[in-house]
Amino acid sequence: MTKAAPRLFLTNTLTRAKEEFRPLDWRGDAVPEAERRVRMYVCGPTVYDFAHIGNARPVIVFDVLFRLLRHLYGETGVTYARNITDVDDKINARAARDFPDLPLNDAIARVTEKTAAQFHRDVAALGCLPPTVEPRATAFVAPRADGLPDMISMIETLIAKGHAYVAAGEVLFDVASMPAYGALSHRKLEDQQAGARVAVEAHKKNPADFVLWKLSGANEPGWDSPWGRGRPGWHIECSVMSAAYLGQTFDIHGGGLDLIFPHHENEIAQSCCAHGTERMAEVWMHNGFVQVEGRKMSKSEGNFVTIADVLETDKVGGRRWPGEAVRLLMLKTHYREPIDFTAAKLDEAVRELDRWERSARAAGDMGEAEPDPVFLEAVCDDLALSSAIARVHALFDDGKAAEALGSLRLLGIDPVREQALRPDVAERIARRLDLLKARDFAAADALRDELAGEGVLLKDGKDPATGERVTTWEIRR
Secondary structure: OOOOOOOOEEEEOOOOEEEEOOOHHHOOOOOOHHHOOEEEEEOOOEOOOOOEHHHHHHHHHHHHHHHHHHHHHOHHHEEEEEOEEOOOHHHHHHHHHHOOOOOHHHHHHHHHHHHHHHHHHHHHHOOOOOOOEOOEHHHHOOOOOOOOOOHHHHHHHHHHOOOEEEEOOEEEEOHHHOOOOOOOOOOOHHHHHHOOOOOOOOOOOOOOOEEEEEEOOOOOOOEOOOOOOEEEOHHHHHHHHHHHHHOOOEEEEEEEHHHHHHHHHHHHHHHHHHHOOOOOEEEEEEEOOEEEOOEEOOOOOOOOOEHHHHHHOOOEOOEOOOHHHHHHHHHHOOOOOOEEEOHHHHHHHHHHHHHHHHHHHHHOOOOOOOOOHHHHHHHOEOOOHHHHHHHHHHHHHOOOHHHHHHHHHHOOOOOOOOOOOOHHHHHHHHHHHHHHHOOOHHHHHHHHHHHHHOOEEEEEEEOOOOOOEEEEEEEOO
């Protein structure tokens, strides 16, 4: 940690308290200074469909935390793992629907590659850094040549230790074997049993027992295992991949509020029982839900919005929005509180970014500066970004543009960054120039107005050397 850095405080879902963050590797002298790492795991996408705007929130929130940790502990002092779930029954169903004429495994590969590629484009457009490692679930099902943990071996360990059992072709985790089960979600096992609304499946000892392994049919993806050809349950994936890159106990585990139960609760059960540890992660952090225009997002409500819908189409407020506006909107509400995602709030974010850009360019000082100390103190207070952003406004008002920009860049926001032209925009600019040369002015004007509506302002002129007509452009949010 840098000498002048403030102390970092984070709200721990496990303890329901805001605590000072003390990385495991910095406790005592057991780990040499050069080898110390802050280790963070965040649940990533299940790649069966394009990521929606609710999925964008944890990616943005934990990207800011990743940036903050790198600032405090050094760029090489943080390991951030975010997985990709590429084996799941939802993926199987989507593959069969979209590619009915292909063998299922080939269809699954088509779906996962397309969806993962779109996810990477989306989060890059939102200004997020790549995680340090991004393991895929399918690479960790069976024992590996490199000796890293795998799902089949962890399930065997759980069975051997009396925490799992085989029944009706499945391997199930026995929740009653773990007295601390429910500590994260504050759900008592006896309450879950008493409140169960459905009869216990015949092969389960307890209604809360969950699947570690299930058999695969002839047309389903599967791996050979001691329990037959099958595939893993969802929860075991993250227990294995986090252990592979971060160790049996690590510093921070993050994700959306909806993952507390059962996913994160079950991860803890698997990991602690397999490894014999008291905790899987020291700090658990969860971001709040995202609504769209005041309503819960759902396809039945007609307000299901993907990240691509916001960035690449005109489905939100009749226009395309820059990734930085989406990012700023998400950061202006505290990460643990719910957000109402609206076109009006995107407009507000765009105006804010434009105002900062004008102030910075007017000041003429856009050099690299360290984040302002008052700003940094707010960010270190459980990511109190509304206070941090208020400080940015004050810095610009005081003529301290360099300090304001240095602060914003810690959040992954740079109002004066040169913006690249999307390929489809470049194609339309070239097509408009052809229309002008063909003297089809009405069509050329329509294209100009269309681009202006997307924030791309065109200016026509002549090449001073050749005298030919040329078009220059400027992006305005």
